[in-house]
Amino acid sequence: MANWHDYAVRGRVPEWPYPIRYENEQVIETDVLVLGGGIAGCWAAIAAASEGLRVVLVEKSATIRSGAGGPGCDHWCDAPANPSSKVDPDDWAQRLASANGGYANGIGRQIQCRENYDTILELERMGGKIRDTEGEFKAAEGYDEKTKFVFSPRSNPFHESNVVMRVWGTTFKPALKRECQRLGVTIYDRVMATGLLNEAGAQGQRVVGATGFNNRTGEFTVFKAKATILCMSGSAPIWTFDTELAALSTFRPRTLSGDGIAMAWRAGAELALLEKSERHRLGGGHKHHWYAGAGDASYENVPLVDANGKVLPGGLSLPHWGRKSDPGDGRVGGGAWEQVREGVLKGEYELPIYGDFPAMAPIERNVTWKFLLREESGTKIIVDSYEESGFDAAKDRLMAYQLLEGTSPPQWREIYRGVERGGVMIDWDLKTNLDGLYAAGEQLFVAGDHSFAAATGRYAGRKAAAYALEVSHAAISREQVAKEKARVYGPAKRTEGIDWKELHAAIARVMQWFCAEYKTERLLKMGLESLNEIEQRWVPHLYASDPHKLLRGMEDLSILNYAQAILHSSLARKASTQWLDFQRIDYPEMDPPESNKLTTIKLENDQAVPGERPLNYAGHLKKNYEAHNRDYTGVWKG
Numbered sequence: 001m002a003n004w005h006d007y008a009v010r011g012r013v014p015e016w017p018y019p020i021r022y023e024n025e026q027v028i029e030t031d032v033l034v035l036g037g038g039i040a041g042c043w044a045a046i047a048a049a050s051e052g053l054r055v056v057l058v059e060k061s062a063t064i065r066s067g068a069g070g071p072g073c074d075h076w077c078d079a080p081a082n083p084s085s086k087v088d089p090d091d092w093a094q095r096l097a098s099a100n101g102g103y104a105n106g107i108g109r110q111i112q113c114r115e116n117y118d119t120i121l122e123l124e125r126m127g128g129k130i131r132d133t134e135g136e137f138k139a140a141e142g143y144d145e146k147t148k149f150v151f152s153p154r155s156n157p158f159h160e161s162n163v164v165m166r167v168w169g170t171t172f173k174p175a176l177k178r179e180c181q182r183l184g185v186t187i188y189d190r191v192m193a194t195g196l197l198n199e200a201g202a203q204g205q206r207v208v209g210a211t212g213f214n215n216r217t218g219e220f221t222v223f224k225a226k227a228t229i230l231c232m233s234g235s236a237p238i239w240t241f242d243t244e245l246a247a248l249s250t251f252r253p254r255t256l257s258g259d260g261i262a263m264a265w266r267a268g269a270e271l272a273l274l275e276k277s278e279r280h281r282l283g284g285g286h287k288h289h290w291y292a293g294a295g296d297a298s299y300e301n302v303p304l305v306d307a308n309g310k311v312l313p314g315g316l317s318l319p320h321w322g323r324k325s326d327p328g329d330g331r332v333g334g335g336a337w338e339q340v341r342e343g344v345l346k347g348e349y350e351l352p353i354y355g356d357f358p359a360m361a362p363i364e365r366n367v368t369w370k371f372l373l374r375e376e377s378g379t380k381i382i383v384d385s386y387e388e389s390g391f392d393a394a395k396d397r398l399m400a401y402q403l404l405e406g407t408s409p410p411q412w413r414e415i416y417r418g419v420e421r422g423g424v425m426i427d428w429d430l431k432t433n434l435d436g437l438y439a440a441g442e443q444l445f446v447a448g449d450h451s452f453a454a455a456t457g458r459y460a461g462r463k464a465a466a467y468a469l470e471v472s473h474a475a476i477s478r479e480q481v482a483k484e485k486a487r488v489y490g491p492a493k494r495t496e497g498i499d500w501k502e503l504h505a506a507i508a509r510v511m512q513w514f515c516a517e518y519k520t521e522r523l524l525k526m527g528l529e530s531l532n533e534i535e536q537r538w539v540p541h542l543y544a545s546d547p548h549k550l551l552r553g554m555e556d557l558s559i560l561n562y563a564q565a566i567l568h569s570s571l572a573r574k575a576s577t578q579w580l581d582f583q584r585i586d587y588p589e590m591d592p593p594e595s596n597k598l599t600t601i602k603l604e605n606d607q608a609v610p611g612e613r614p615l616n617y618a619g620h621l622k623k624n625y626e627a628h629n630r631d632y633t634g635v636w637k638g
């Protein structure tokens, strides 16, 4: 692949391959508008279209493989309504909602536990592979003769629960896209949604559509909708940016830049727990690419040994991330890893650590190497590359990198690792505080994983469709559209100034200085002032020489808004809490009882307004779920 130096030597910079049509505008009207064509978005679109409504799906990338779940998925987690499950779905949801000190999304978890089995059965009808129909893994631990599901022992210590299914996730996204097309969903790929449109253009009013631009041609689109569903995930590279090492995001694709959070924020939607961040510990260029070495999630049944073949405590693969049992300083994650680290320092174990594939029974080795790692996201490339280079899982051990990579500095932070993270606040219809605006998947606060995104997407699509059937279209404000157009095209009109990389690096640096390990009122306020200065002084100099760079620039503006909201939320939490890795030097007491609540933040007349909810604001999960879904007919009958 050529780099810019090669082009300079050849004396020719490649031309932009698409016609550029900035300012060209089209207006599209639909009943339900889904923003983000990842897992939640595809499911939302399918559910809404199944109700016979007109549905538009807007995706920044290419729906067929876009988003975190686009390349694949090997575990369908927390599916307690499956027929071989040994646990009750409502109890399981309650257990998940009570985890992490109660900083959980009970509504989302209840939906996931009640409906994700129905969801995966629908996926199977669409062509997704979820059973070992050929009996290839019949002799493997977890194989269920009755259903042909292959359950994971990963759910230890709930080994007997049968709630985590190993699946052929590379088949999922193409099946979802095909189903969208079959149902007549209109898909706009390569269109970045940029802003929500409020009724009368007024922040806090009903959402009546959105705007977007094509990141190849630059064309602008106004989408008018009765209901809009945010499915753009809440991940974003806020604290780290490195142009050389591709440290753009952390364990999520680069397309995830917090656009949904920024759009919700500017429109006046309520956001919860944005103050949550933690030390960066995965991928992103600074560390090994996740799954490239033993010890990560898909290696669930691979024993780890030291350089001399001594089996590590924990036996099978150690937890790749810990919860509250971990050292809390981002060293490696997982209480068991901390034990290993101490053992290494005392000379009990010698580095490096390896995944001992040859020691495994051939069937279990095949489960990991030939099934899970081939189905899990980009890991097929990893497996193929190792094999091309001569790696033979029957003979060779695979190195684990966790301990070798050591500690990240505390200012390299990320939003994601576990599930306690911020996002959009919702009610039992997955509706935000704004009429017409719904959200699903990782767009929600304290969201779960793939099956959570699928089940909540499907649910939000159903609820948004019901709303759209009841209401009529409202007029969009041309003034708001004109303002958004000016914001989007500003950088395209300039030919010099600062480029998106400089802007991103500046925002990341501000967050590292003022919203990282040391948090005080003064530092957080200095952070806000610095971001405001960037917005007022430097954003007007942002330039983009083609629609792709315009996309990156717009993403930076999302990151900027996201960072501002994080600072407001951090100022609103006047306490320290271990559950959110949130420590304020000026409020040193850890988890004082009165502070155990959800902090919320929203814009009113462009001013940040903090709020709060009790941790259990969702009320009785089973009763409320049933009260809101009387007509729902699923497999689980209670």
Ligand SMILES: Cc1cc2nc3c(=O)[nH]c(=O)nc-3n(C[C@H](O)[C@H](O)[C@H](O)COP(=O)(O)OP(=O)(O)OC[C@H]3O[C@@H](n4cnc5c(N)ncnc54)[C@H](O)[C@@H]3O)c2cc1C
Pocket: 035, 036, 037, 038, 039, 040, 041, 058, 059, 060, 061, 066, 067, 068, 069, 070, 072, 073, 074, 075, 076, 077, 191, 192, 193, 194, 231, 232, 233, 251, 252, 253, 255, 256, 257, 259, 260, 376, 377, 378, 440, 441, 442, 443, 448, 449, 450, 451, 453
């Ligand atoms: C490597 C990897 C492996 C994983 N393995 C598993 C697993 O085995 N099991 C499991 O349960 N979970 C797994 N996950 C997590 C799972 O993939 C996610 O939880 C799930 O994809 C979240 O779905 P989502 O729809 O919320 O977000 P995504 O699937 O990420 O979709 C968000 C979509 O929004 C689009 N978008 C963003 N901004 C815009 C914009 N401005 N305009 C238009 N579109 C936009 C993005 O391009 C993307 O397509 C894995 C994640 C990764 C990264």
